[in-house]
Amino acid sequence: MKTIKLTLAYLGEQYSGWQIQPRQPHLKTIQGELQKGLKLLTGEEVQVIGAGRTDAGVNALGQVAAFRTSSSIPCDRYPEALNGILPEDIIVYKGETAGDSFHSIKDAKGKWYRYHIYAGKFPHVFFNKISVHIKQELDFAKMSEAASLFKGVHDFRSFCVSKTEKKTFIRNIKECKISQHQNFIFLDIYGDGFLHNMVRIIAGTLINVGNGKLLPDDIPCIIRAQDRTLAGPTAPARGLCLIKVDYDIKENFFCKAENLDMPPLFY
Incomplete structure (x- = not known):
């Protein structure tokens, strides 16, 4: 048996999140599609464990997943083989062998998420499915x-x-910043872990700051209050993207990342 580590991207619009729902097996999930594809390739019933259990509609550019297999398929052959089977909105970019003790969730040292906001008079025809349109300035x-x-x-x-x-x-948030490119506003947030809907609620709160419903000085008060009703709304899922998962505590790739102010297609 060996452990295979995959790096993949997907558009979450057509999926009920990452994780298979045992009580609703008919729902289409990223994990489910991967496991079906791997069964066709290996003939095995494998369990794919993803580093981030993204919600329904959430996208990923650098999701990491791992599974155990007895197959003799070389690890670097999995991307091409899987991409010939999977739906076109799921792309596997890398396959590599990991140690037997590797766990995609427990070994993660940090995650980088980006939330996309498009602040323009009309929605953006190309990026409407991966960003949230805000009409007001x-x-x-x-x-x-x-x-x-x-x-x-x-x-x-x-x-x-x-x-x-x-x-x-x-949670320890090591970086949280807003950048802008033309009408795009990006929230980039890097931390050691995130609560359910945490990034989307932070995004909704920052949008309320941007439109004047909240002030920057309100943020520390909301944090201290530990009261969900004081924060902003949960921003729509489609604007959120898991950019990368960090497994090296010695290197904060967020701080070294380039092109943070570029449009969504140019990470």
């Missing part, structure tokens, strides 16, 4: 000021779904 300076206040170790109970089984809400 947004105050970029205030959004940027507010975003920086999320950095650090905080209890993010105010930025999590109300009904959750999580025992701790403390």
Whole structure:
């Protein structure tokens, strides 16, 4: 047996999230499609474990997934083989052998998410499916000021779904910044982990700062209150993208990443 690590991207619009729903097996999921494809290739019933259990409609550019197999298929052959089987909105970019103890969730040191906002009079015909259209003008300076206040170790109970089984809400946000390119506004956030809907609630809160419903000074108060009702709405899923998963604690790829101010197609 060996462990194969895959790096893949997908558009989440047509899927009910990453994870197979045992109680609703008819739902189409990224994990389900991968496992069906791998069964055709290997003849085995494998379980694919993804680093991020993205919600329905959420996209990914650098999702990482791993599975155990007895197949003799070389690891670098999986991308081409799978891409000939999978739907066109799921693309596997890399296959490599990982150690037997590798776990795509437990070994992750950090994740980088980006939320896409398009602030223009009309929706953008090409990017409408991966961004959220905001008609009104947004105050970029205030959004940027507010975003920086999320950095650090905080209890993010105010930025999590109300009904959750999580025992701790403390997370370390190492970077949170807003950048702009023409009418696009990007929220880039990197941390050691995220609560359910946390990035989308932060995005919705920052949009409320941009349109004047909240002030940057409100952010620390909302964090301290640990009250979900004080934060902004949960921004739509389609604007969120899992950019990369970090497995090397010595290197913060977010800080070194280039082209953060470029349009969504040019990561």
